[in-house]
Amino acid sequence: MTSVSTLLDAIIKLLEPFNSKSITISGDTSFAHDLELDSLAVMDFVAEMEDHFDIMIPLNILPDLENVGQIVAAVEKIVEQAHG
Amino acid sequence: MADLFDKFEGLTNLRNTLVFEKTDPYKIVMEDVISPTEAIIDGKHTILAGTNNYMGLTFDQRCIDAAQNALTMSGTGTTGSRVLNGTYAAHRELEAAIADLYCMEHAMVFSTGFLANLGMISALAGKNDIIMIDADSHASIYDGCGLSDATITRFRHNDAADLDKRLGRLNAGRRVLVIVEGLYSMLGDKAPLADIVAACKKHDAYLMVDEAHSLGPYGANGQGVAAADGVLDQVDFIVGTFSKSVGTVGGFCASNHPDFEILRLASRPYMFSASLPPSVVASATAAIKIIKEDRTPQQNLWRNAKQLHAGLTEMGFQLGADCSPVIAVLIDDRDVAVRSWEQLLDEGIYVNLALPPATPQNTNLLRCSLSAAHTPDQIDQILAAFDKVKNSNSVNQS
Numbered sequence: 267m268t269s270v271s272t273l274l275d276a277i278i279k280l281l282e283p284f285n286s287k288s289i290t291i292s293g294d295t296s297f298a299h300d301l302e303l304d305s306l307a308v309m310d311f312v313a314e315m316e317d318h319f320d321i322m323i324p325l326n327i328l329p330d331l332e333n334v335g336q337i338v339a340a341v342e343k344i345v346e347q348a349h350g
Numbered sequence: 351m352a353d354l355f356d357k358f359e360g361l362t363n364l365r366n367t368l369v370f371e372k373t374d375p376y377k378i379v380m381e382d383v384i385s386p387t388e389a390i391i392d393g394k395h396t397i398l399a400g401t402n403n404y405m406g407l408t409f410d411q412r413c414i415d416a417a418q419n420a421l422t423m424s425g426t427g428t429t430g431s432r433v434l435n436g437t438y439a440a441h442r443e444l445e446a447a448i449a450d451l452y453c454m455e456h457a458m459v460f461s462t463g464f465l466a467n468l469g470m471i472s473a474l475a476g477k478n479d480i481i482m483i484d485a486d487s488h489a490s491i492y493d494g495c496g497l498s499d500a501t502i503t504r505f506r507h508n509d510a511a512d513l514d515k516r517l518g519r520l521n522a523g524r525r526v527l528v529i530v531e532g533l534y535s536m537l538g539d540k541a542p543l544a545d546i547v548a549a550c551k552k553h554d555a556y557l558m559v560d561e562a563h564s565l566g567p568y569g570a571n572g573q574g575v576a577a578a579d580g581v582l583d584q585v586d587f588i589v590g591t592f593s594k595s596v597g598t599v600g601g602f603c604a605s606n607h608p609d610f611e612i613l614r615l616a617s618r619p620y621m622f623s624a625s626l627p628p629s630v631v632a633s634a635t636a637a638i639k640i641i642k643e644d645r646t647p648q649q650n651l652w653r654n655a656k657q658l659h660a661g662l663t664e665m666g667f668q669l670g671a672d673c674s675p676v677i678a679v680l681i682d683d684r685d686v687a688v689r690s691w692e693q694l695l696d697e698g699i700y701v702n703l704a705l706p707p708a709t710p711q712n713t714n715l716l717r718c719s720l721s722a723a724h725t726p727d728q729i730d731q732i733l734a735a736f737d738k739v740k741n742s743n744s745v746n747q748s
């Protein structure tokens with residue numbers, strides 16, 4: 267069972283290639299304002315997470331996920347549903 | 351006070367960073383359109399190399415005669431949607447012509463290709479269904495997904511192995527609709543449809559193929575990439591538009607699904623928007639027959655595409671894909687792309703300037719689309735203009 271802190275670490279690691287300004291990423295880091303991800307980068311990042319955790323992250327939920335902490339919570343829920 | 355338009359601040363800023371000298375793509379007016387490949391722009395005779403007029407049928411006498419006759423006989427418009435007063439015999443004839451072209455049982459006509467995607471996707475995929483689209487899909491496919499109640503997910507562009515993997519992740523028992531395009535309109539790259547069909551079959555997913563840019567150029571009867579790749583009979587839904595090769599406006603979907611006709615009572619963009627006017631229906635029907643039966647435009651189109659693709663390659667331009675009727679020249683620097691676009695126009699050549707976020711992989715594109723109606727001499731003129739632009743910009747860059 268993945269704990270939230272290891273999940274956070276894993277997601278931060280997946281985010282690093284998109285961290286073009288080399289900022290310190292935490293749960294509060296926002297995708298649009300802090301990381302300045304454009305829609306193409308978001309797409310790539312979502313695909314990376316899907317492959318890493320072997321899950322499907324619906325496009326429908328993305329507009330509500332503004333920071334890293336919210337992604338962690340969403341992924342935790344999806345992983346739990348998918349893999350029990 | 352808060353302004354509804356505040357949300358466009360970022361867009362306005364982005365727009366203002368583009369430095370055009372004399373004109374820009376949003377200001378272009380074609381004062382006079384002379385032929386499928388020529389117009390007067392800002393008083394100057396210009397070769398059109400970015401209008402998606404693949405078959406060159408916009409001035410075809412057979413299409414014009416059919417439209418004029420329909421206009422005289424049936425009037426200027428239907429003043430209603432298909433389910434109210436908007437179905438004329440000619441709509442049925444057009445649908446029969448499309449069904450015949452695709453060797454399918456059913457076809458349904460929409461008022462644009464955009465509406466065909468909205469209408470099909472939103473009606474087909476409901477609350478418990480999953481739609482899996484190619485990441486580089488057209489805006490109308492994305493918006494069709496937005497209008498549906500389904501769960502939306504993407505796979506990596508033109509990557510059938512990635513599609514297979516992602517389909518494998520889904521819970522068995524969920525109905526899945528996969529959506530791809532035959533030819534992608536920005537870079538001119540073709541979908542690997544045989545492999546995509548195989549992945550869909552393996553996972554029991556439905557497949558929709560949007561042949562907007564491939565109807566006309568591809569297939570022994572111009573049906574598109576699915577026919578060219580020999581998998582047309584394994585595609586569940588073909589979507590397309592009349593706004594490109596067909597030379598007018600409108601959209602359609604063709605299918606063999608036995609219950610297809612119920613969509614006429616379920617698809618809101620079909621039910622609640624006026625049907626195509628008789629003249630449009632008549633020229634579309636005439637054009638579909640030409641595309642099916644006359645191989646000459648298709649041959650001329652490919653002759654022109656090969657000439658332009660080979661010429662640009664020889665000059666050292668980086669191109670978006672192998673030869674197709676869409677040829678995108680990739681320019682590393684955005685300002686050079688903007689300046690080159692203006693210079694081409696100055697040389698009397700109109701192409702499309704395509705910039706992020708509307709382009710794949712943040713590329714800056716000078717996008718050309720060829721027409722069967724271009725002459726080899728016009729292609730030479732297009733090439734000469736690109737050569738000039740290239741030389742002047744490498745001077746500027748160094």
Ligand SMILES: Cc1ncc(COP(=O)(O)O)c(C=O)c1O
Pocket residue numbers: 462463464465467488490531535560562563591592593599600601
């Ligand atoms: C792939 C694709 N689908 C649909 C459309 C929409 O077609 P229409 O211009 O008929 O609305 C286009 C063209 O704009 C397209 O490129």
